[in-house]
Amino acid sequence: MPAVAETIDTVRDVTEAGYKWGFESDIEQDIIPKGLDEDVVRLISDKKAEPAWLLEWRLKAFRAWQAMEAPHWAAVSYPPIDFQEASYYAAPRQTVAPKSLDEIDPELLRTYEKLGIPLKEQERLAGVAVDAVFDSVSVATTFKDKLAEKGVIFCAFSEAVHNHPELVKKYLGSVVPAGDNFYAALNSAVFSDGSFVYIPKGVRCPMELSTYFRINARNTGQFERTLIVAEEGSSVSYLEGCTAPMRDENQLHAAVVELVALDEASIKYSTVQNWYPGDAQGRGGIYNFVTKRGACRGAKSKISWTQVETGSAITWKYPSCILQGEGSVGEFYSVAITNNRQQADTGTKMIHLGKDTSSTIVSKGISAGFGQNTYRGLVRIMPKAHNARNFTQCDSLLIGDKCGAHTVPYIESRNPTAKIEHEATTSRIAEDQLFYCRQRGLSEEEAVGLIVNGFCREVLAVLPMEFAVEAQKLLAISLEGSVG
């Protein structure tokens, strides 16, 4: 593949000159021995030259974590994870970065092609060692200027710790406390980096923010931490993840995302998650154990989660909203696909605390192959949440008779003025729909793709434009081999 080599060479030429830190030497310095104890936590904090309060915070989380047991209530099964067998400061994939696309799994490349991802982008996604795709650097810079003009802060988490300590200190752990749950506590103790976003009062963020453009947030490893604060009257749309699978081995990703929306602020958080799902026999793949929670602190604030989950061997994630401000709004739109041996246990929690709060949950689960897909959700109306409103719709689609689809909603109401409606359905792709499509000359795979896209349309419709197109392609790709 000469074109590939050419691109790599070009990139290397351009980057090596201006990339003084040298990617490889960076790695050598930053690998710390396997295992996890207080010294490791101190070492991570030290390497990042963190202030004392943050180290204390990490240690508190670590001690809480030590006293906890890994949750086992989710409908997923995997061998116990030995937390002492991992290194907590260096993403393992950096150490084995392939030199070129020739070393990449051809299956992965085929997927990239189908998604129509440009070559150098493919390299970036596959983790080829030519790290800095130069035009992204320039793009990022341009964006940074534009954001700075509006007063928007968008930087790496570690950068924020140094440049905006008062903000980080005020909001870090205020939505997901250090000892919230097993994986959140682990993240709090050893998080490597992540993103920090601050939208000042009254500012509508001029563009959709995405880690895609922020070069220094790449490869932040297994334990990312994202914190987004939207001040009064501001709004932001944040895109997370990439639309093509990351080349990665069997690995634990325990991220934490915290959102804070003040009066009349609105945060839209969209995720397209396509981590490596493992092979058809269920070997390898990412364990994606993520804690995402947003607090609608202000009156009429709004937090909207949209997720398209097609990757990972195991997904364990429940993006939630705490609806505290009067008239605040929470939304959760989700598509989760499990094919082959994938397992997903995902859903949301809507905690209604304030008056006139409302929430909407739309969840579409698709199971194929030997996949197990569970929607697990909670709608809780507290006594003071007068006139709270919830609507929930959970639909499951089964493709093949070896997979499973499960729905586990918890509904709790302690206020008579609240109105809750919940509906859930499970069915398979209708024969007549398939027949109709086939009759019009579509292959069975195309027909299934089309029907699945229709099944998910309520969720796809709320995705930002650039994500929506690729998400649709992803749905079809994820289901490949599940029919016929």
Added chain:
Amino acid sequence: MASSSRRREMTTAVIDAAVQPAALVHPAVAAALARHEALAKRLPGHRHGWIREMREDAAAAFARAGFPTRRNEEWHYTDPRALVDTRFGEPIVAADGAVTLPGGMPDAGAPKLMFVDGRFRPDLSELAALPDGVRVESLAALLEAGDEALSLRLGSLADRSSFVALNAMLAEDGVVITCTAAPDAGARVHLVSIATASGDRPLAFHQRHVVSVAEGASLALFESAHAAGATPYFNNTVAEITLGARARMTHVRLQAEALGAFQVSTVFAHLAAGAEYDSFVLAAGARLARNEVHARLEGTGAIVHLNGAQLGDGVRHVDTTTVITHAAPACASRQTFKSVLSGRSRAVFQGKIHVHQVAQKTDGYQMNQALLLSPESEIDAKPQLEIYADDVKCSHGATVGELDANQLFYLRSRGIPAPEARAMLIEAFLADALEAVRDERLRAALADATALWWARAHAEAGA
């Protein structure tokens, strides 16, 4: 890791609990086990080896399980602590002697089988009026006789969860019904459970019923539970119901226990091909009531209907938990449950539809709706689908809300006073579920119990 090895130790400790009860066992569990030891020789059928073994097994299972706490997922919303912390004495009562019957017992137009404090009372029962094709025997009598046929039926469907195991190790009596009556015979039986609820000592009784409806036969079983006094008691009933191929059973239960009572009822129903089980439960009594129904569809084309209503007032806690297992193709399940809550009452609905991989063409539907009448009432619902077959149609729905202000306004604008308007709307809300009871006499009995509850709820709202 340290934590996991600690958990292993705990598990071992619990398993050993039967051997060394003093060390780690909850005092209430130890007390129940001690009572089992003390009573064992006096329990019916003790001289038969298989019965002793069965009870020892149950005691071991109970020692392992202990009483549930909110940490058990199945008891997440129902805290049985008040029940666990009450020290009950098992009755071991004589199956005769004078009894004051409570007033207001419904007439179901069916021969009555009377139970007093968990003991079958042939002297009070209308055995002579039993329809042809319905054989009724006392469990205690069969146990005393060491009945071989019983050994195959008793405990064959039940699981080994806490209250079921507790029942199995302490049950003194129950009824064994065998029905071979054809559908056109219209066989009906009314099972009445009376708690004397008198004296200072709270009693616990553990009735154990075994019902079999033979292939193609049909039975209507009405059960009602009442109390003659107000002393707290614990009614822990387990029923095992087997329906043969194309058998039909209508099972309507009215629970009008004393308001200070504790009641746990667990029904296991297994359905062969083409069988139909139609159940309705009205929970209108007890301070803590838990109704569990486990229905298993084991033959092609079986149908199960589980319906019910939970009426809450005061500080009562009512819980309905259903598990429907579709283990055969082309079966259907339908569930409608309604809860109406006043005062500080709390209702729980947990309903699970479990579809096995072989159960293609399953049609499962479940609806649960709750009406909150007061600011301090609470509803917790957990409808659940667990599906491993693809050619299925399963759905559930849940709604929670208060009385519709527009409907109330409409009625009031027609000159209907507020309390009556509310009563009408509540009646209409409950009608959906009650209409599933096709027998008019039974429906009337349920309506009477509903009216009693409404009088309490209404008085409470006015106070």
